[in-house]
Amino acid sequence: MTKDTSLYPIAVEDLTVAYHEEPVLWDVDVTVPAGALMAIVGPNGAGKSTLIKAMLGLVPRSAGHVHFFGRSYAEERQRVAYVPQRGSVDWDFPTNALDVVMMGRYGRIGWVKRPGKADRAVAHEALEMVGMRDFASRQISQLSGGQQQRVFLARALAQDADIYLMDEPFQGVDATTEHAIVRVLKDLQARGRTVVVVHHDLETVPEYFDHVLLLNVKAIANGRVEDVFTPENLRAAYGGRVDLLLKQEA
Amino acid sequence: MENLLLIFTDYTIRNVLLGAIVLGLVSGTLSAFAVLRKASLLGDTMSHAALPGVIIAFLITGVRAPLPLLIGALIAGLLGTLFMSLITSTTRIKQDSAQGVILAVFFGFGMALLSWVIRQPGSEHAGLDRFLFGQAAATVESDVITMAGIGGIALLLIALFWKEFKLITFDAQYARTIGLPVGLLDVLVTTLIVIAVVVGLQMVGVVLMSAMIAAPGAAARQWTNRLGVMVILSAVFGAVAGAAGALISSSAANVPTGPVIVLAITVIVIVSLLFAPNRGILWSLRRTKSVLAPSPVEPNAQAHVVGSARPKGVYEP
Numbered sequence: 305m306t307k308d309t310s311l312y313p314i315a316v317e318d319l320t321v322a323y324h325e326e327p328v329l330w331d332v333d334v335t336v337p338a339g340a341l342m343a344i345v346g347p348n349g350a351g352k353s354t355l356i357k358a359m360l361g362l363v364p365r366s367a368g369h370v371h372f373f374g375r376s377y378a379e380e381r382q383r384v385a386y387v388p389q390r391g392s393v394d395w396d397f398p399t400n401a402l403d404v405v406m407m408g409r410y411g412r413i414g415w416v417k418r419p420g421k422a423d424r425a426v427a428h429e430a431l432e433m434v435g436m437r438d439f440a441s442r443q444i445s446q447l448s449g450g451q452q453q454r455v456f457l458a459r460a461l462a463q464d465a466d467i468y469l470m471d472e473p474f475q476g477v478d479a480t481t482e483h484a485i486v487r488v489l490k491d492l493q494a495r496g497r498t499v500v501v502v503h504h505d506l507e508t509v510p511e512y513f514d515h516v517l518l519l520n521v522k523a524i525a526n527g528r529v530e531d532v533f534t535p536e537n538l539r540a541a542y543g544g545r546v547d548l549l550l551k552q553e554a
Numbered sequence: 555m556e557n558l559l560l561i562f563t564d565y566t567i568r569n570v571l572l573g574a575i576v577l578g579l580v581s582g583t584l585s586a587f588a589v590l591r592k593a594s595l596l597g598d599t600m601s602h603a604a605l606p607g608v609i610i611a612f613l614i615t616g617v618r619a620p621l622p623l624l625i626g627a628l629i630a631g632l633l634g635t636l637f638m639s640l641i642t643s644t645t646r647i648k649q650d651s652a653q654g655v656i657l658a659v660f661f662g663f664g665m666a667l668l669s670w671v672i673r674q675p676g677s678e679h680a681g682l683d684r685f686l687f688g689q690a691a692a693t694v695e696s697d698v699i700t701m702a703g704i705g706g707i708a709l710l711l712i713a714l715f716w717k718e719f720k721l722i723t724f725d726a727q728y729a730r731t732i733g734l735p736v737g738l739l740d741v742l743v744t745t746l747i748v749i750a751v752v753v754g755l756q757m758v759g760v761v762l763m764s765a766m767i768a769a770p771g772a773a774a775r776q777w778t779n780r781l782g783v784m785v786i787l788s789a790v791f792g793a794v795a796g797a798a799g800a801l802i803s804s805s806a807a808n809v810p811t812g813p814v815i816v817l818a819i820t821v822i823v824i825v826s827l828l829f830a831p832n833r834g835i836l837w838s839l840r841r842t843k844s845v846l847a848p849s850p851v852e853p854n855a856q857a858h859v860v861g862s863a864r865p866k867g868v869y870e871p
Contacts, residue, residue: 360731378733386731397590397724398779407721411732416714443779463732 310374313338313467313498314359319368321351321358328354332368332523336500341493342515343503347542350520352502353389356469360386372467382411385465389472390453395445401455402440405430408462423462430458433491435484450481457488468492468499475504486512509533566691567804570757573693573701574796574815577754580705581763582770582792583712584750586785587743589771590723596635596744597767599653601751601760603634605664608685608755609671618681620700624752631748634660661760688759690800690811701753708749711742712785719743720781758812766792769819776830795819 309315314336321329329351336342344352357363359370361377372380385408408430409423419427431437434454444452453473460468473485489512492499503509509516509529516533518524518541525532525540588594604627611626612618634656641652668686671679684692712719721729722739730736747767754763774788799815828835 362727362730381731381733384731386728388725388727392727393725398775398781398784399720399724400779404724407717407725407728410717410721410734413717415718418717445779459728 308374309371312336312371313340313373314500315371315374316355316359317369317371319355319358319370320366321354321363322366327366327521329358330521332519334517334523334526336498336515338498339493339496340498340500340515341489341513342498342500342517343509343513344500344517344519345503345506345509345541346519346524350541352519353471355519356386356471356500356502359469360384382463383466385460385463385468387456387460387468387470387473389475390449390456395447395452397444400441400443401431401436401447401451401458402427404444404455405458405462408459411463426464427458427462430461431455433461433488434458435480448478450477453477454481454484457485461488466497468497470499470501472502472504474501474508506538565695566693567800569693569695569698570690570804570811571797571800573698573757574690574800574811575793576698576701576705576796577757577766578770578792578794578796578815579789580701580708580753580792581750581766582774582789583709583785584747585767585769585771585792586774586781586788587712587719587723587771588747588767589775590781591743593744593747594768594772595650595653595764596747597751598764599638599657600631600634600748601755601763601767602657602664603660604628604631604748604752604755605685605760606630606660606667607633607664609664609667609682612679612682613667613671616678618678620697620756623685624700624704624755627752627755628748630660630664631751632745635744635748664760684759685755686759687761687810688755688757688763688812690757690803690815693757697756701756704749705753708746708753711746715739715742758815762812762816765816765819766795769816769823770795773819773823773826776826776833791819791822795822 309317312335314334316332316334319329319332320327332351332355334355344355346352354363358365359377370377372384377384402424405427406419406423409419409426413419413423428437428440431440434457436451436454436458439447439451439455444455447455453475457470457473460470474482477485489499489501493514501513503513510533514529515527516529517526518532518537520541520543525534525537585594585597588597607626607628607630608623609626610630611622614626615622638649638652638656641647641655642649647655668683671682681689681692718729718734718739722734722736722743726736726740729739751763751767754766758766770788770792771784773791774784777787778784795815795818798818799811799813802818803809803811803814826834829837831837
């Protein structure tokens, strides 16, 4: 009955999350095959970010399981890198871009010890990959929104993980940043990494991704873009008429 | 010159000066973290909440030795923090209101206890009321040693967990994903802030100690964009204010040390707010003027140009 979860980098089973007894995610089942570049799309309030946070244990689960390579997140956290939404931190913190990227190494460095030469080299390399080599010593509050987003991406790259979970990395970024992120996504895929991205722009889904999860509290459809990214499924997720009714009520 | 020599020869002045410097170093260091965590007011609540702890510790031990009283203050301060997080996590009451509630309840209880204790016969309780506004002149060598011991442990812990504290202050969510026990580290930082408050209680008192948690960090943030520099600067500002307060009050008759220390750090804050490069008020006034007039490119504008030929926000797929 149950699938062998160890076959998949990510396997989400019967996941339910509720805020104040209101379900945000309802009985979600998702498997992400190895090397997939997957978009999570769905209307506002569909629970896209919550899904990622619940996978990482950042919001409490009401029910269900999440497996990474068949094991719990606590056992495999070193192989999972998270790119939070840019707005989740105060960028007026007194530090520079390189130092933030270096934070991606902290999990490997361990307690008390300081980052070493090798960690600095990895951090510089990660900045290079997102086209930010020249901004290493720039104070983070003086970066543009897109550059801040790329710093967050570089921090995840510095973690050198097998799975990347990204929360709206394309949100409000400039064209250069968008291209840089897409380049990194394709590069990660080419290196066999598994990437899941919360995405809001339906138009670019077929161009940027090969897998997609259509989400609206429940998982509507999940699979290869050419198979499940269909008008019927989109209507089911975004619900043309249903959507209008909801708007009138609100 | 004679006055300067007194620093090294006069027992009282030396103790007051050393004590004030230790106080400034410890509270200054923790102040940097309190400000960045947007928890400067925590010091205010914690210092007021410490009062009943001091009195109860005295009632239990019956002596006015510094260490038991400071442990009492520490326990009361931590209890205050605990109740505060209980209030915010179980009710709809927000952090600021919860702080107000804890401050009022604990401090009121402490004041009631204090006035009751003082009216009791006997002389052992003499000087307990100096915990209200502090009395630096009464600082003896053992006080300085106690302060330095407790404060030294706090500074050592910050040095040890430097990168962990930095990460939970900047991005607690990410810290949790790489496996840091963020809740535990939060408790540790809060405990260290309470320790910094407790270290200063005897000299500056529960009422004014809050300034030493809020002010040095706020001043230091003005001058630098690096965490390490900010923490060191904050500690130096605290120490300078402490030394200035001790020296001024020892050279002028009847000037209490605690309030002078607080006035000194206030001057440092005002100067920092006005004159610091980039973040200072005068600096931004000048910048506003130069924006109105035709001006060289701003650093931010330059950043956009490097990446993209198209202006930001005009993205067409």
